[in-house]
Amino acid sequence: MDSIAVIRNFMVENGLCYLLVNSTNEFLVEYNTLEENSRYKLTGFSGSTGEALVTPDKIYLFVDGRYHIQADNEVDHEKVTVVKLQTGQKYLDELVNLIPENENLGIFAKKNSQKKYEILSKKRQIKLLKFDPIDSKNIPNYEDKNVKIDIKYTGLSVDEKISKISSKLSENEAFYVTDLDEVSYLFNMRNFSQKFSAKIRAKALIFKDKFELFTQGNLSKLEQILKEINKKVYVDKNSINAYDFELLKNKACEIKENPIAEMKAQKNDAELSHLIDAFNRTDKAVSATRDYIYENDNLSEYDIAKYLEDQFKAQGAIGLSFNSIVAKDKNSALAHYSKSSKDEIVKDGSLVLIDCGGYFEGGLATDITRVFVKGEPSNLHKKIYTTVLKAFLNAYNYAKIHLKRPLIGYDVAKSAHEFFDSQDVDGFVFNHGLGHGIGINVHEYPPNLSIGELAKVEIKNGMCFSIEPGLYREGYFGVRLENSCYFKDNDIHSFVHMNYEKKLIDFEMLTEQEKLWLENFEVK
Template sequence: MFQTFDVTARPEQGPPRLAALREEMAGEGLDGFLIPRADAHQGEYVAPHDERLAWLTGFTGSAGFCVALTDVAGVFVDGRYRTQVKAQVADVYTPVPWPDVSLTAWLKEKLPQGGRVGFDPWLHAAGQIRSATKELKGSGIELVRCANLVDRIWPDQPAPPMEPVKAHPLEFAGESAEGKIGRLSAELKAAGNRAAVITLPDSIMWLLNIRGSDIARNPVAHGFAILHDDGRVDLFMASKKLEGLGDHLGPRVTRHEPARFLEALEALAGPVQADLATVPQIVADVLGDRLADGGDPCALPKARKNPAEIAGTAEAHLRDAAAMVELLCWLDAQPPGSLTETQVVSRLEACRRKDNALQDISFETIAGTGPNGAIMHYRVTEETDSRLENGHLLVLDSGGQYLDGTTDITRTIAIGAVGDEEKASFTRVLRGMIAMSMLRWPVGLAGRDIECVARVPLWRAGQDFNHGVGHGVGAYLSVHEGPQRLSRVSHVPFEPGMILSNEPGYYREGAFGIRIENLLVVQEAPPLPGGDPERAMLCWRTLTFVPIDRRLIVTDMLTREERDWLNTYHHDVAEKVGPRLGTDARLWLDAATAPI
């Protein structure tokens, strides 16, 4: 089972660790060093062995990086973490709003005379280094490949994970590994590529119908793979992880120790397809002009869930909804001030654990009450654990990893008597969530084309939020899955079978936070009377069925269409989830889903 380690720097540890890093920089003749929150596989989440950013700076967000120079050290974070970073890092670090301020612009400002900035080529994607090098041209600033300097100064760095891998049942995968390999290798050959390099853990898991536990809350194992155009796969993964999987992997898959990966790359005939956005720079260095930027061959096939994956995910959501309703019923019975955030987290996990199909929660539960709810990716600790007081809003964002699917749901819950401003903001967020849920759109549109639909009610009130509207979700895989997103920067067109979250929010720093999240699956939209029969359209099917807190809704702010949607949704919640509940929770659910 995955082991946890507390590797995060406390504020008092930040200065000596930064000083030690600068000594190593001086020894290497460097003016700077880049510390990403990434490992060699470029997944979103990392094992304790790879938590270099948290160990050095104290920042624990799931995205960001540090640039340590001789006289300043910037911690670059996006809008989700700008409140969090200020509370976590020591004053020797300077928070930098990213991507508003780019890495290269910051380096040019801080190193006007030029300089040598080191980086570990295993930990940075080839596309990142290519773009940064181009942007730094003429500045006198050089990006220099070097050993990892943080590893040199980290005396008790945890060992790399070596957790066992297991086969993922065909009944949940919906397609055999042999079928996937054959299909993707044929596409590879048709594109004129001899092989493809796969480094993302969830892509390897999906392709071979296996699951691991190298990363907390994510059923993935670390490794590399090479898919060949003749239907063979070379898998580079520690043999200790693969014991007993010979029959499952079959004759198409040849196993190797990870240390042989670069040697195998050297022997490949080109062109070799890879995703420059995720493949490590060292892979590009070895392949040279044989490298072809064709993307991860598993990315889109994995995103387009097959009928078995959709059916499994839908069923997992109904069981997960029953656990959520049991929690909400219990929570509603507790008087304000009687509970803390950690008690809510523990109770919710206990409700989910009643389901034998649950393998783990899908991420660390967010339970932020009052001002803590304004921290978008808040994680409760002993120091921050707060009581749910009268007038608070509780943001509860959680999910489960089930054998048949992955869930992710957020509900904002009233604790006692809540103010009018909070209710009005909640209703605007709800209206945005409903607008996205009801949307129909032409085939070919991407997240950047439609995500604003969920923001319009907030925009009209001069409000907004600093995160995307939604992310892709795996099928018993990573809770954050690309390439599709409901985001201003996503260019990937939506296709039937893609699962995404729909989670607008609003956050008032120091006061309260609001987020409402359902998961949706893309499907073909049925024709409408008077519609253009030649114009294909898509729409959403809702997967999440948990009541939305009616006490926070300003009914007069809703249109008739929005009320009808909410009442229909709540009717479906009661019908689908009610029979799965005990008596008390069923009675609570009947009241919570009454029409407005």
Template sequence: MPSRFQSFDDPADPAATRPRLAALRAELARHGLDGVVVPRADRYQNEYVPPADERLAWLTGFTGSAGTAVVLADRAVLFVDGRYTLQAAEQVDPALFEIAHLTETPPSDWIEASLPAGARLGYDPWLHTVRGAEKLAAACEAAGGTLVPLAGNPIDAVWTDRPAPPLGPVVMHDTRHAGEPALDKLARLREALRGARLHALVVSDPHAVAWLFNIRGSDVAHTPLPLATAVVPVDGRAALYVDPRKVGPAVREALAGLADLPDPDAFETDLARLAASGAAVRIDDATGADAIARIVRDAGGKVSRGADPIALMKAVKNATEIDGARAAHRRDGVALVRFLAWLDGAAAGGTLTEIDAVEALEQFRADTGQLEDVSFPSIAGAGPNGAIVHYRVTRRTNRRLGPGELFLIDSGAQYVDGTTDVTRTVAIGPPTDEMRDRFTRVLKGHVAVARAVFPDGTTGAQLDSFARMFLWSAGLDFDHGTGHGIGSYLSVHEGPARISKLGTTPLSRGMILSDEPGYYRTGAYGIRIENLLLVTEAPAVAGAEKPLNAFETLTLAPIDLRLVAPALMSADEIAWLDAYHERVRETLSPDLDPSTRDWLAHATRPVAAFAGVTT
């Protein structure tokens, strides 16, 4: 059955990028500009953006979720991170765009080294954060050039068939799923603003808007977001700026007790009026557009840069959201087991393709009767495609699952009570010794994070090396973070907490994060094992001198024992795997048909039963 939620169409013909690049350069010259910065962003800094905001993809052909291009009169470069280096090389014409590593050579460094003296580099202040704009300005100044804020985006001027903005209806997110009334959230937020001596907060992130007002929408793919902005003063009513065409009478009535609903066109005028009184206005460093800070400063207000307090409130799930997450993962686990059992049989024939697998998994999830959407386009990589970290299968790249290969399937679901994200790597036929070695090292890192016990105040950066140490000991690594936060029927990638080298936010009880170490051998295979973890209170530890936290694994799906090399595992690691599999089996078996139940029993048998080891 074809997918309802994702397309497998090939990206635009790379040949189309040449005239588009030429048109952009002509538009820049018309405005006296020597170049422009083109981020993959919308005015809200969303991970998934509506088609009307896919400017980077339109210009370059690159369809990844993170990247930036800098276009000068005679050079153009696309910056992507380690997840996308292989994808960018396949999608982008190297005669038009150089490809650079986003972290090894940041755009600001390239601009400082490459921008001609006296050059005027344009940028759209709605598509860059305040911090991002400052870095660009400093780089231009160091190069002897000038960063120029633009009133209009030059790509929009030459993108003749640009799609219309989305108009997904706003719906209320019931308190039986949200767990806290919006009025209570607003009260908590105002208390936080008073404590920080602020007069108002600009809520620029639609995820925060959705959480705060208990609303959801459908303006972007895979995340139930209404594209909207809000201003919350410490005293007085909040203002929610959302296209009135999205708000039906019942929702308007429900929101009337929470906020005013002015027309979005009034946002700049209203914010300038607030700022003119000298108000201290918080703008989120992570998502607040530079344009918002300019409005406040130009009106005489004080820009308070820092974290939106909502981000941390949203990250710590309440009891209702936690119960919903557990229910969603049990439901999702049944679908995953049905899929994995089906895959074992279907792949043996040698005709199954990546698209076949994606469509089948979506159907198994749809069979639950509660699937709202996939939480991101499924990553289904057979053989060498699995080595492309954020691979997206298209009809051109679609590959059969061949014997002797690995198949990596990273997918997730949006249910109204929870968001899921899970990765499994499956052996198609007998794996090689190298595959089993690499898989087991990844598994050991996964288990090390899952079993971690850590004191209050511990950050994701402190746990990140747990996932890598067994790869490091063999001279191996992976070029992405170990884990990210997860929303509650919101974004599958939620800040501010993460398990990564850059994870500086302390992990608090109630947060949900992914645990997904991997290994990728270019041109051969990819391995990733991902479960979602809930931060909980650790069991009592004798003599402990401070509060301790631990993780509860939420994801329920077997890990392929055919890829495990027991000789590389410790007794404690084997015991963890056996206990996890026992829990998967006991939790999900009652909801499975007899044949799938038998398959699961075999897939979750104790390690000693197939390896001849004792624990």
């Protein structure tokens, strides 16, 4: 029986007309394996994010601007309707609009955060479901691959980190840590056995005078402990799933600001030093790949992606921080194109976009995007590339132009959108956020640079983030230029120092200030 039939039978058995099917697992991870991704099994869409709503007669797939084209290419449109969310549009609002007020919506308790459950409960009748019928039954145990990260990379010991939390607790209080990034950070541990991930699969309880770490081997004990615990338990409703929250019942107490998320986001000098070194090696891997493209003919996207991965390994990378994007010509218009093809051959005049990153011994992700052209670029290549470069230079120097503090990610992103709106871009569009936080996961929060509510927070000292403006046009090509940066000493600094492609820059389009910014960047 296929996944659609299994889901529809499950809905009948549970008296449901509407069901939300997720891409994540019980740890609410962003980058889930396809084996554990029920939304992929249901729709065939392999993107990292995007949820599906099953109705009595349709399946709706909600995707943001990064995945509009990819979703269209991957789903069976006779079975799945793609809902293309626009910038600033919230998928939960669109989902609720498809459900009549008197109908209930089923959601899987282990695959939805308590925060999402509460938001939906205010709008429709929600039925919490204990299990997902198309979930993976045999999840590998990765516990024996957990590794400790040396303090020279972390800057703080496990005891030092945990004491910052436990010192604020009374004897009658505990902190339940459910976010995998936060657990990995607190315990200075990583696990590289899963592709594109460095996180350990674990949860933790922190008390006034002790802590307990629950890895895959003893996670089964946690359910009973949560039921029986006789303390006020602080939780982050954004990262605890609704199932665990229900186990705690009235013992759970929401924290308004997560202290671990703030600690993790504000990198110390040891972490920044490691990232500077890791990005230097990332630059070298991408530079070598650029030369490989320019010096060899008839390379496929697959050839380039394989060579790129080999260059990361040569630089000492333990693994890639996400599935590298190597996209030529019209494929580069897919912001998260991820299936580098053996049939897509780079010819003279081909544009190639590379978005990649790696994990090195310190266990923090790198992320960079560059665009190259084999041979001579077209005038349109140069116009779009230069427009994106201008957007990057203005965003990167935003803190110098605007001295008002605090620095807010929303404001930086808004200025980039306003810049693109003022340009003649020949039908190309900027349809994603300006940037994301970077840490153990290649996407970390805080900070965030977008025009959404999440970005209305301060970018604080030591926070690391990408600046990645882009322009895309389906059937043509896409250009995205991404530098990962950090905020320190009241200014934005770049981890990435790989130069831009001179032959793709129309210098007549640059202002004198932009030329100076570009010169200063390349001198560094």
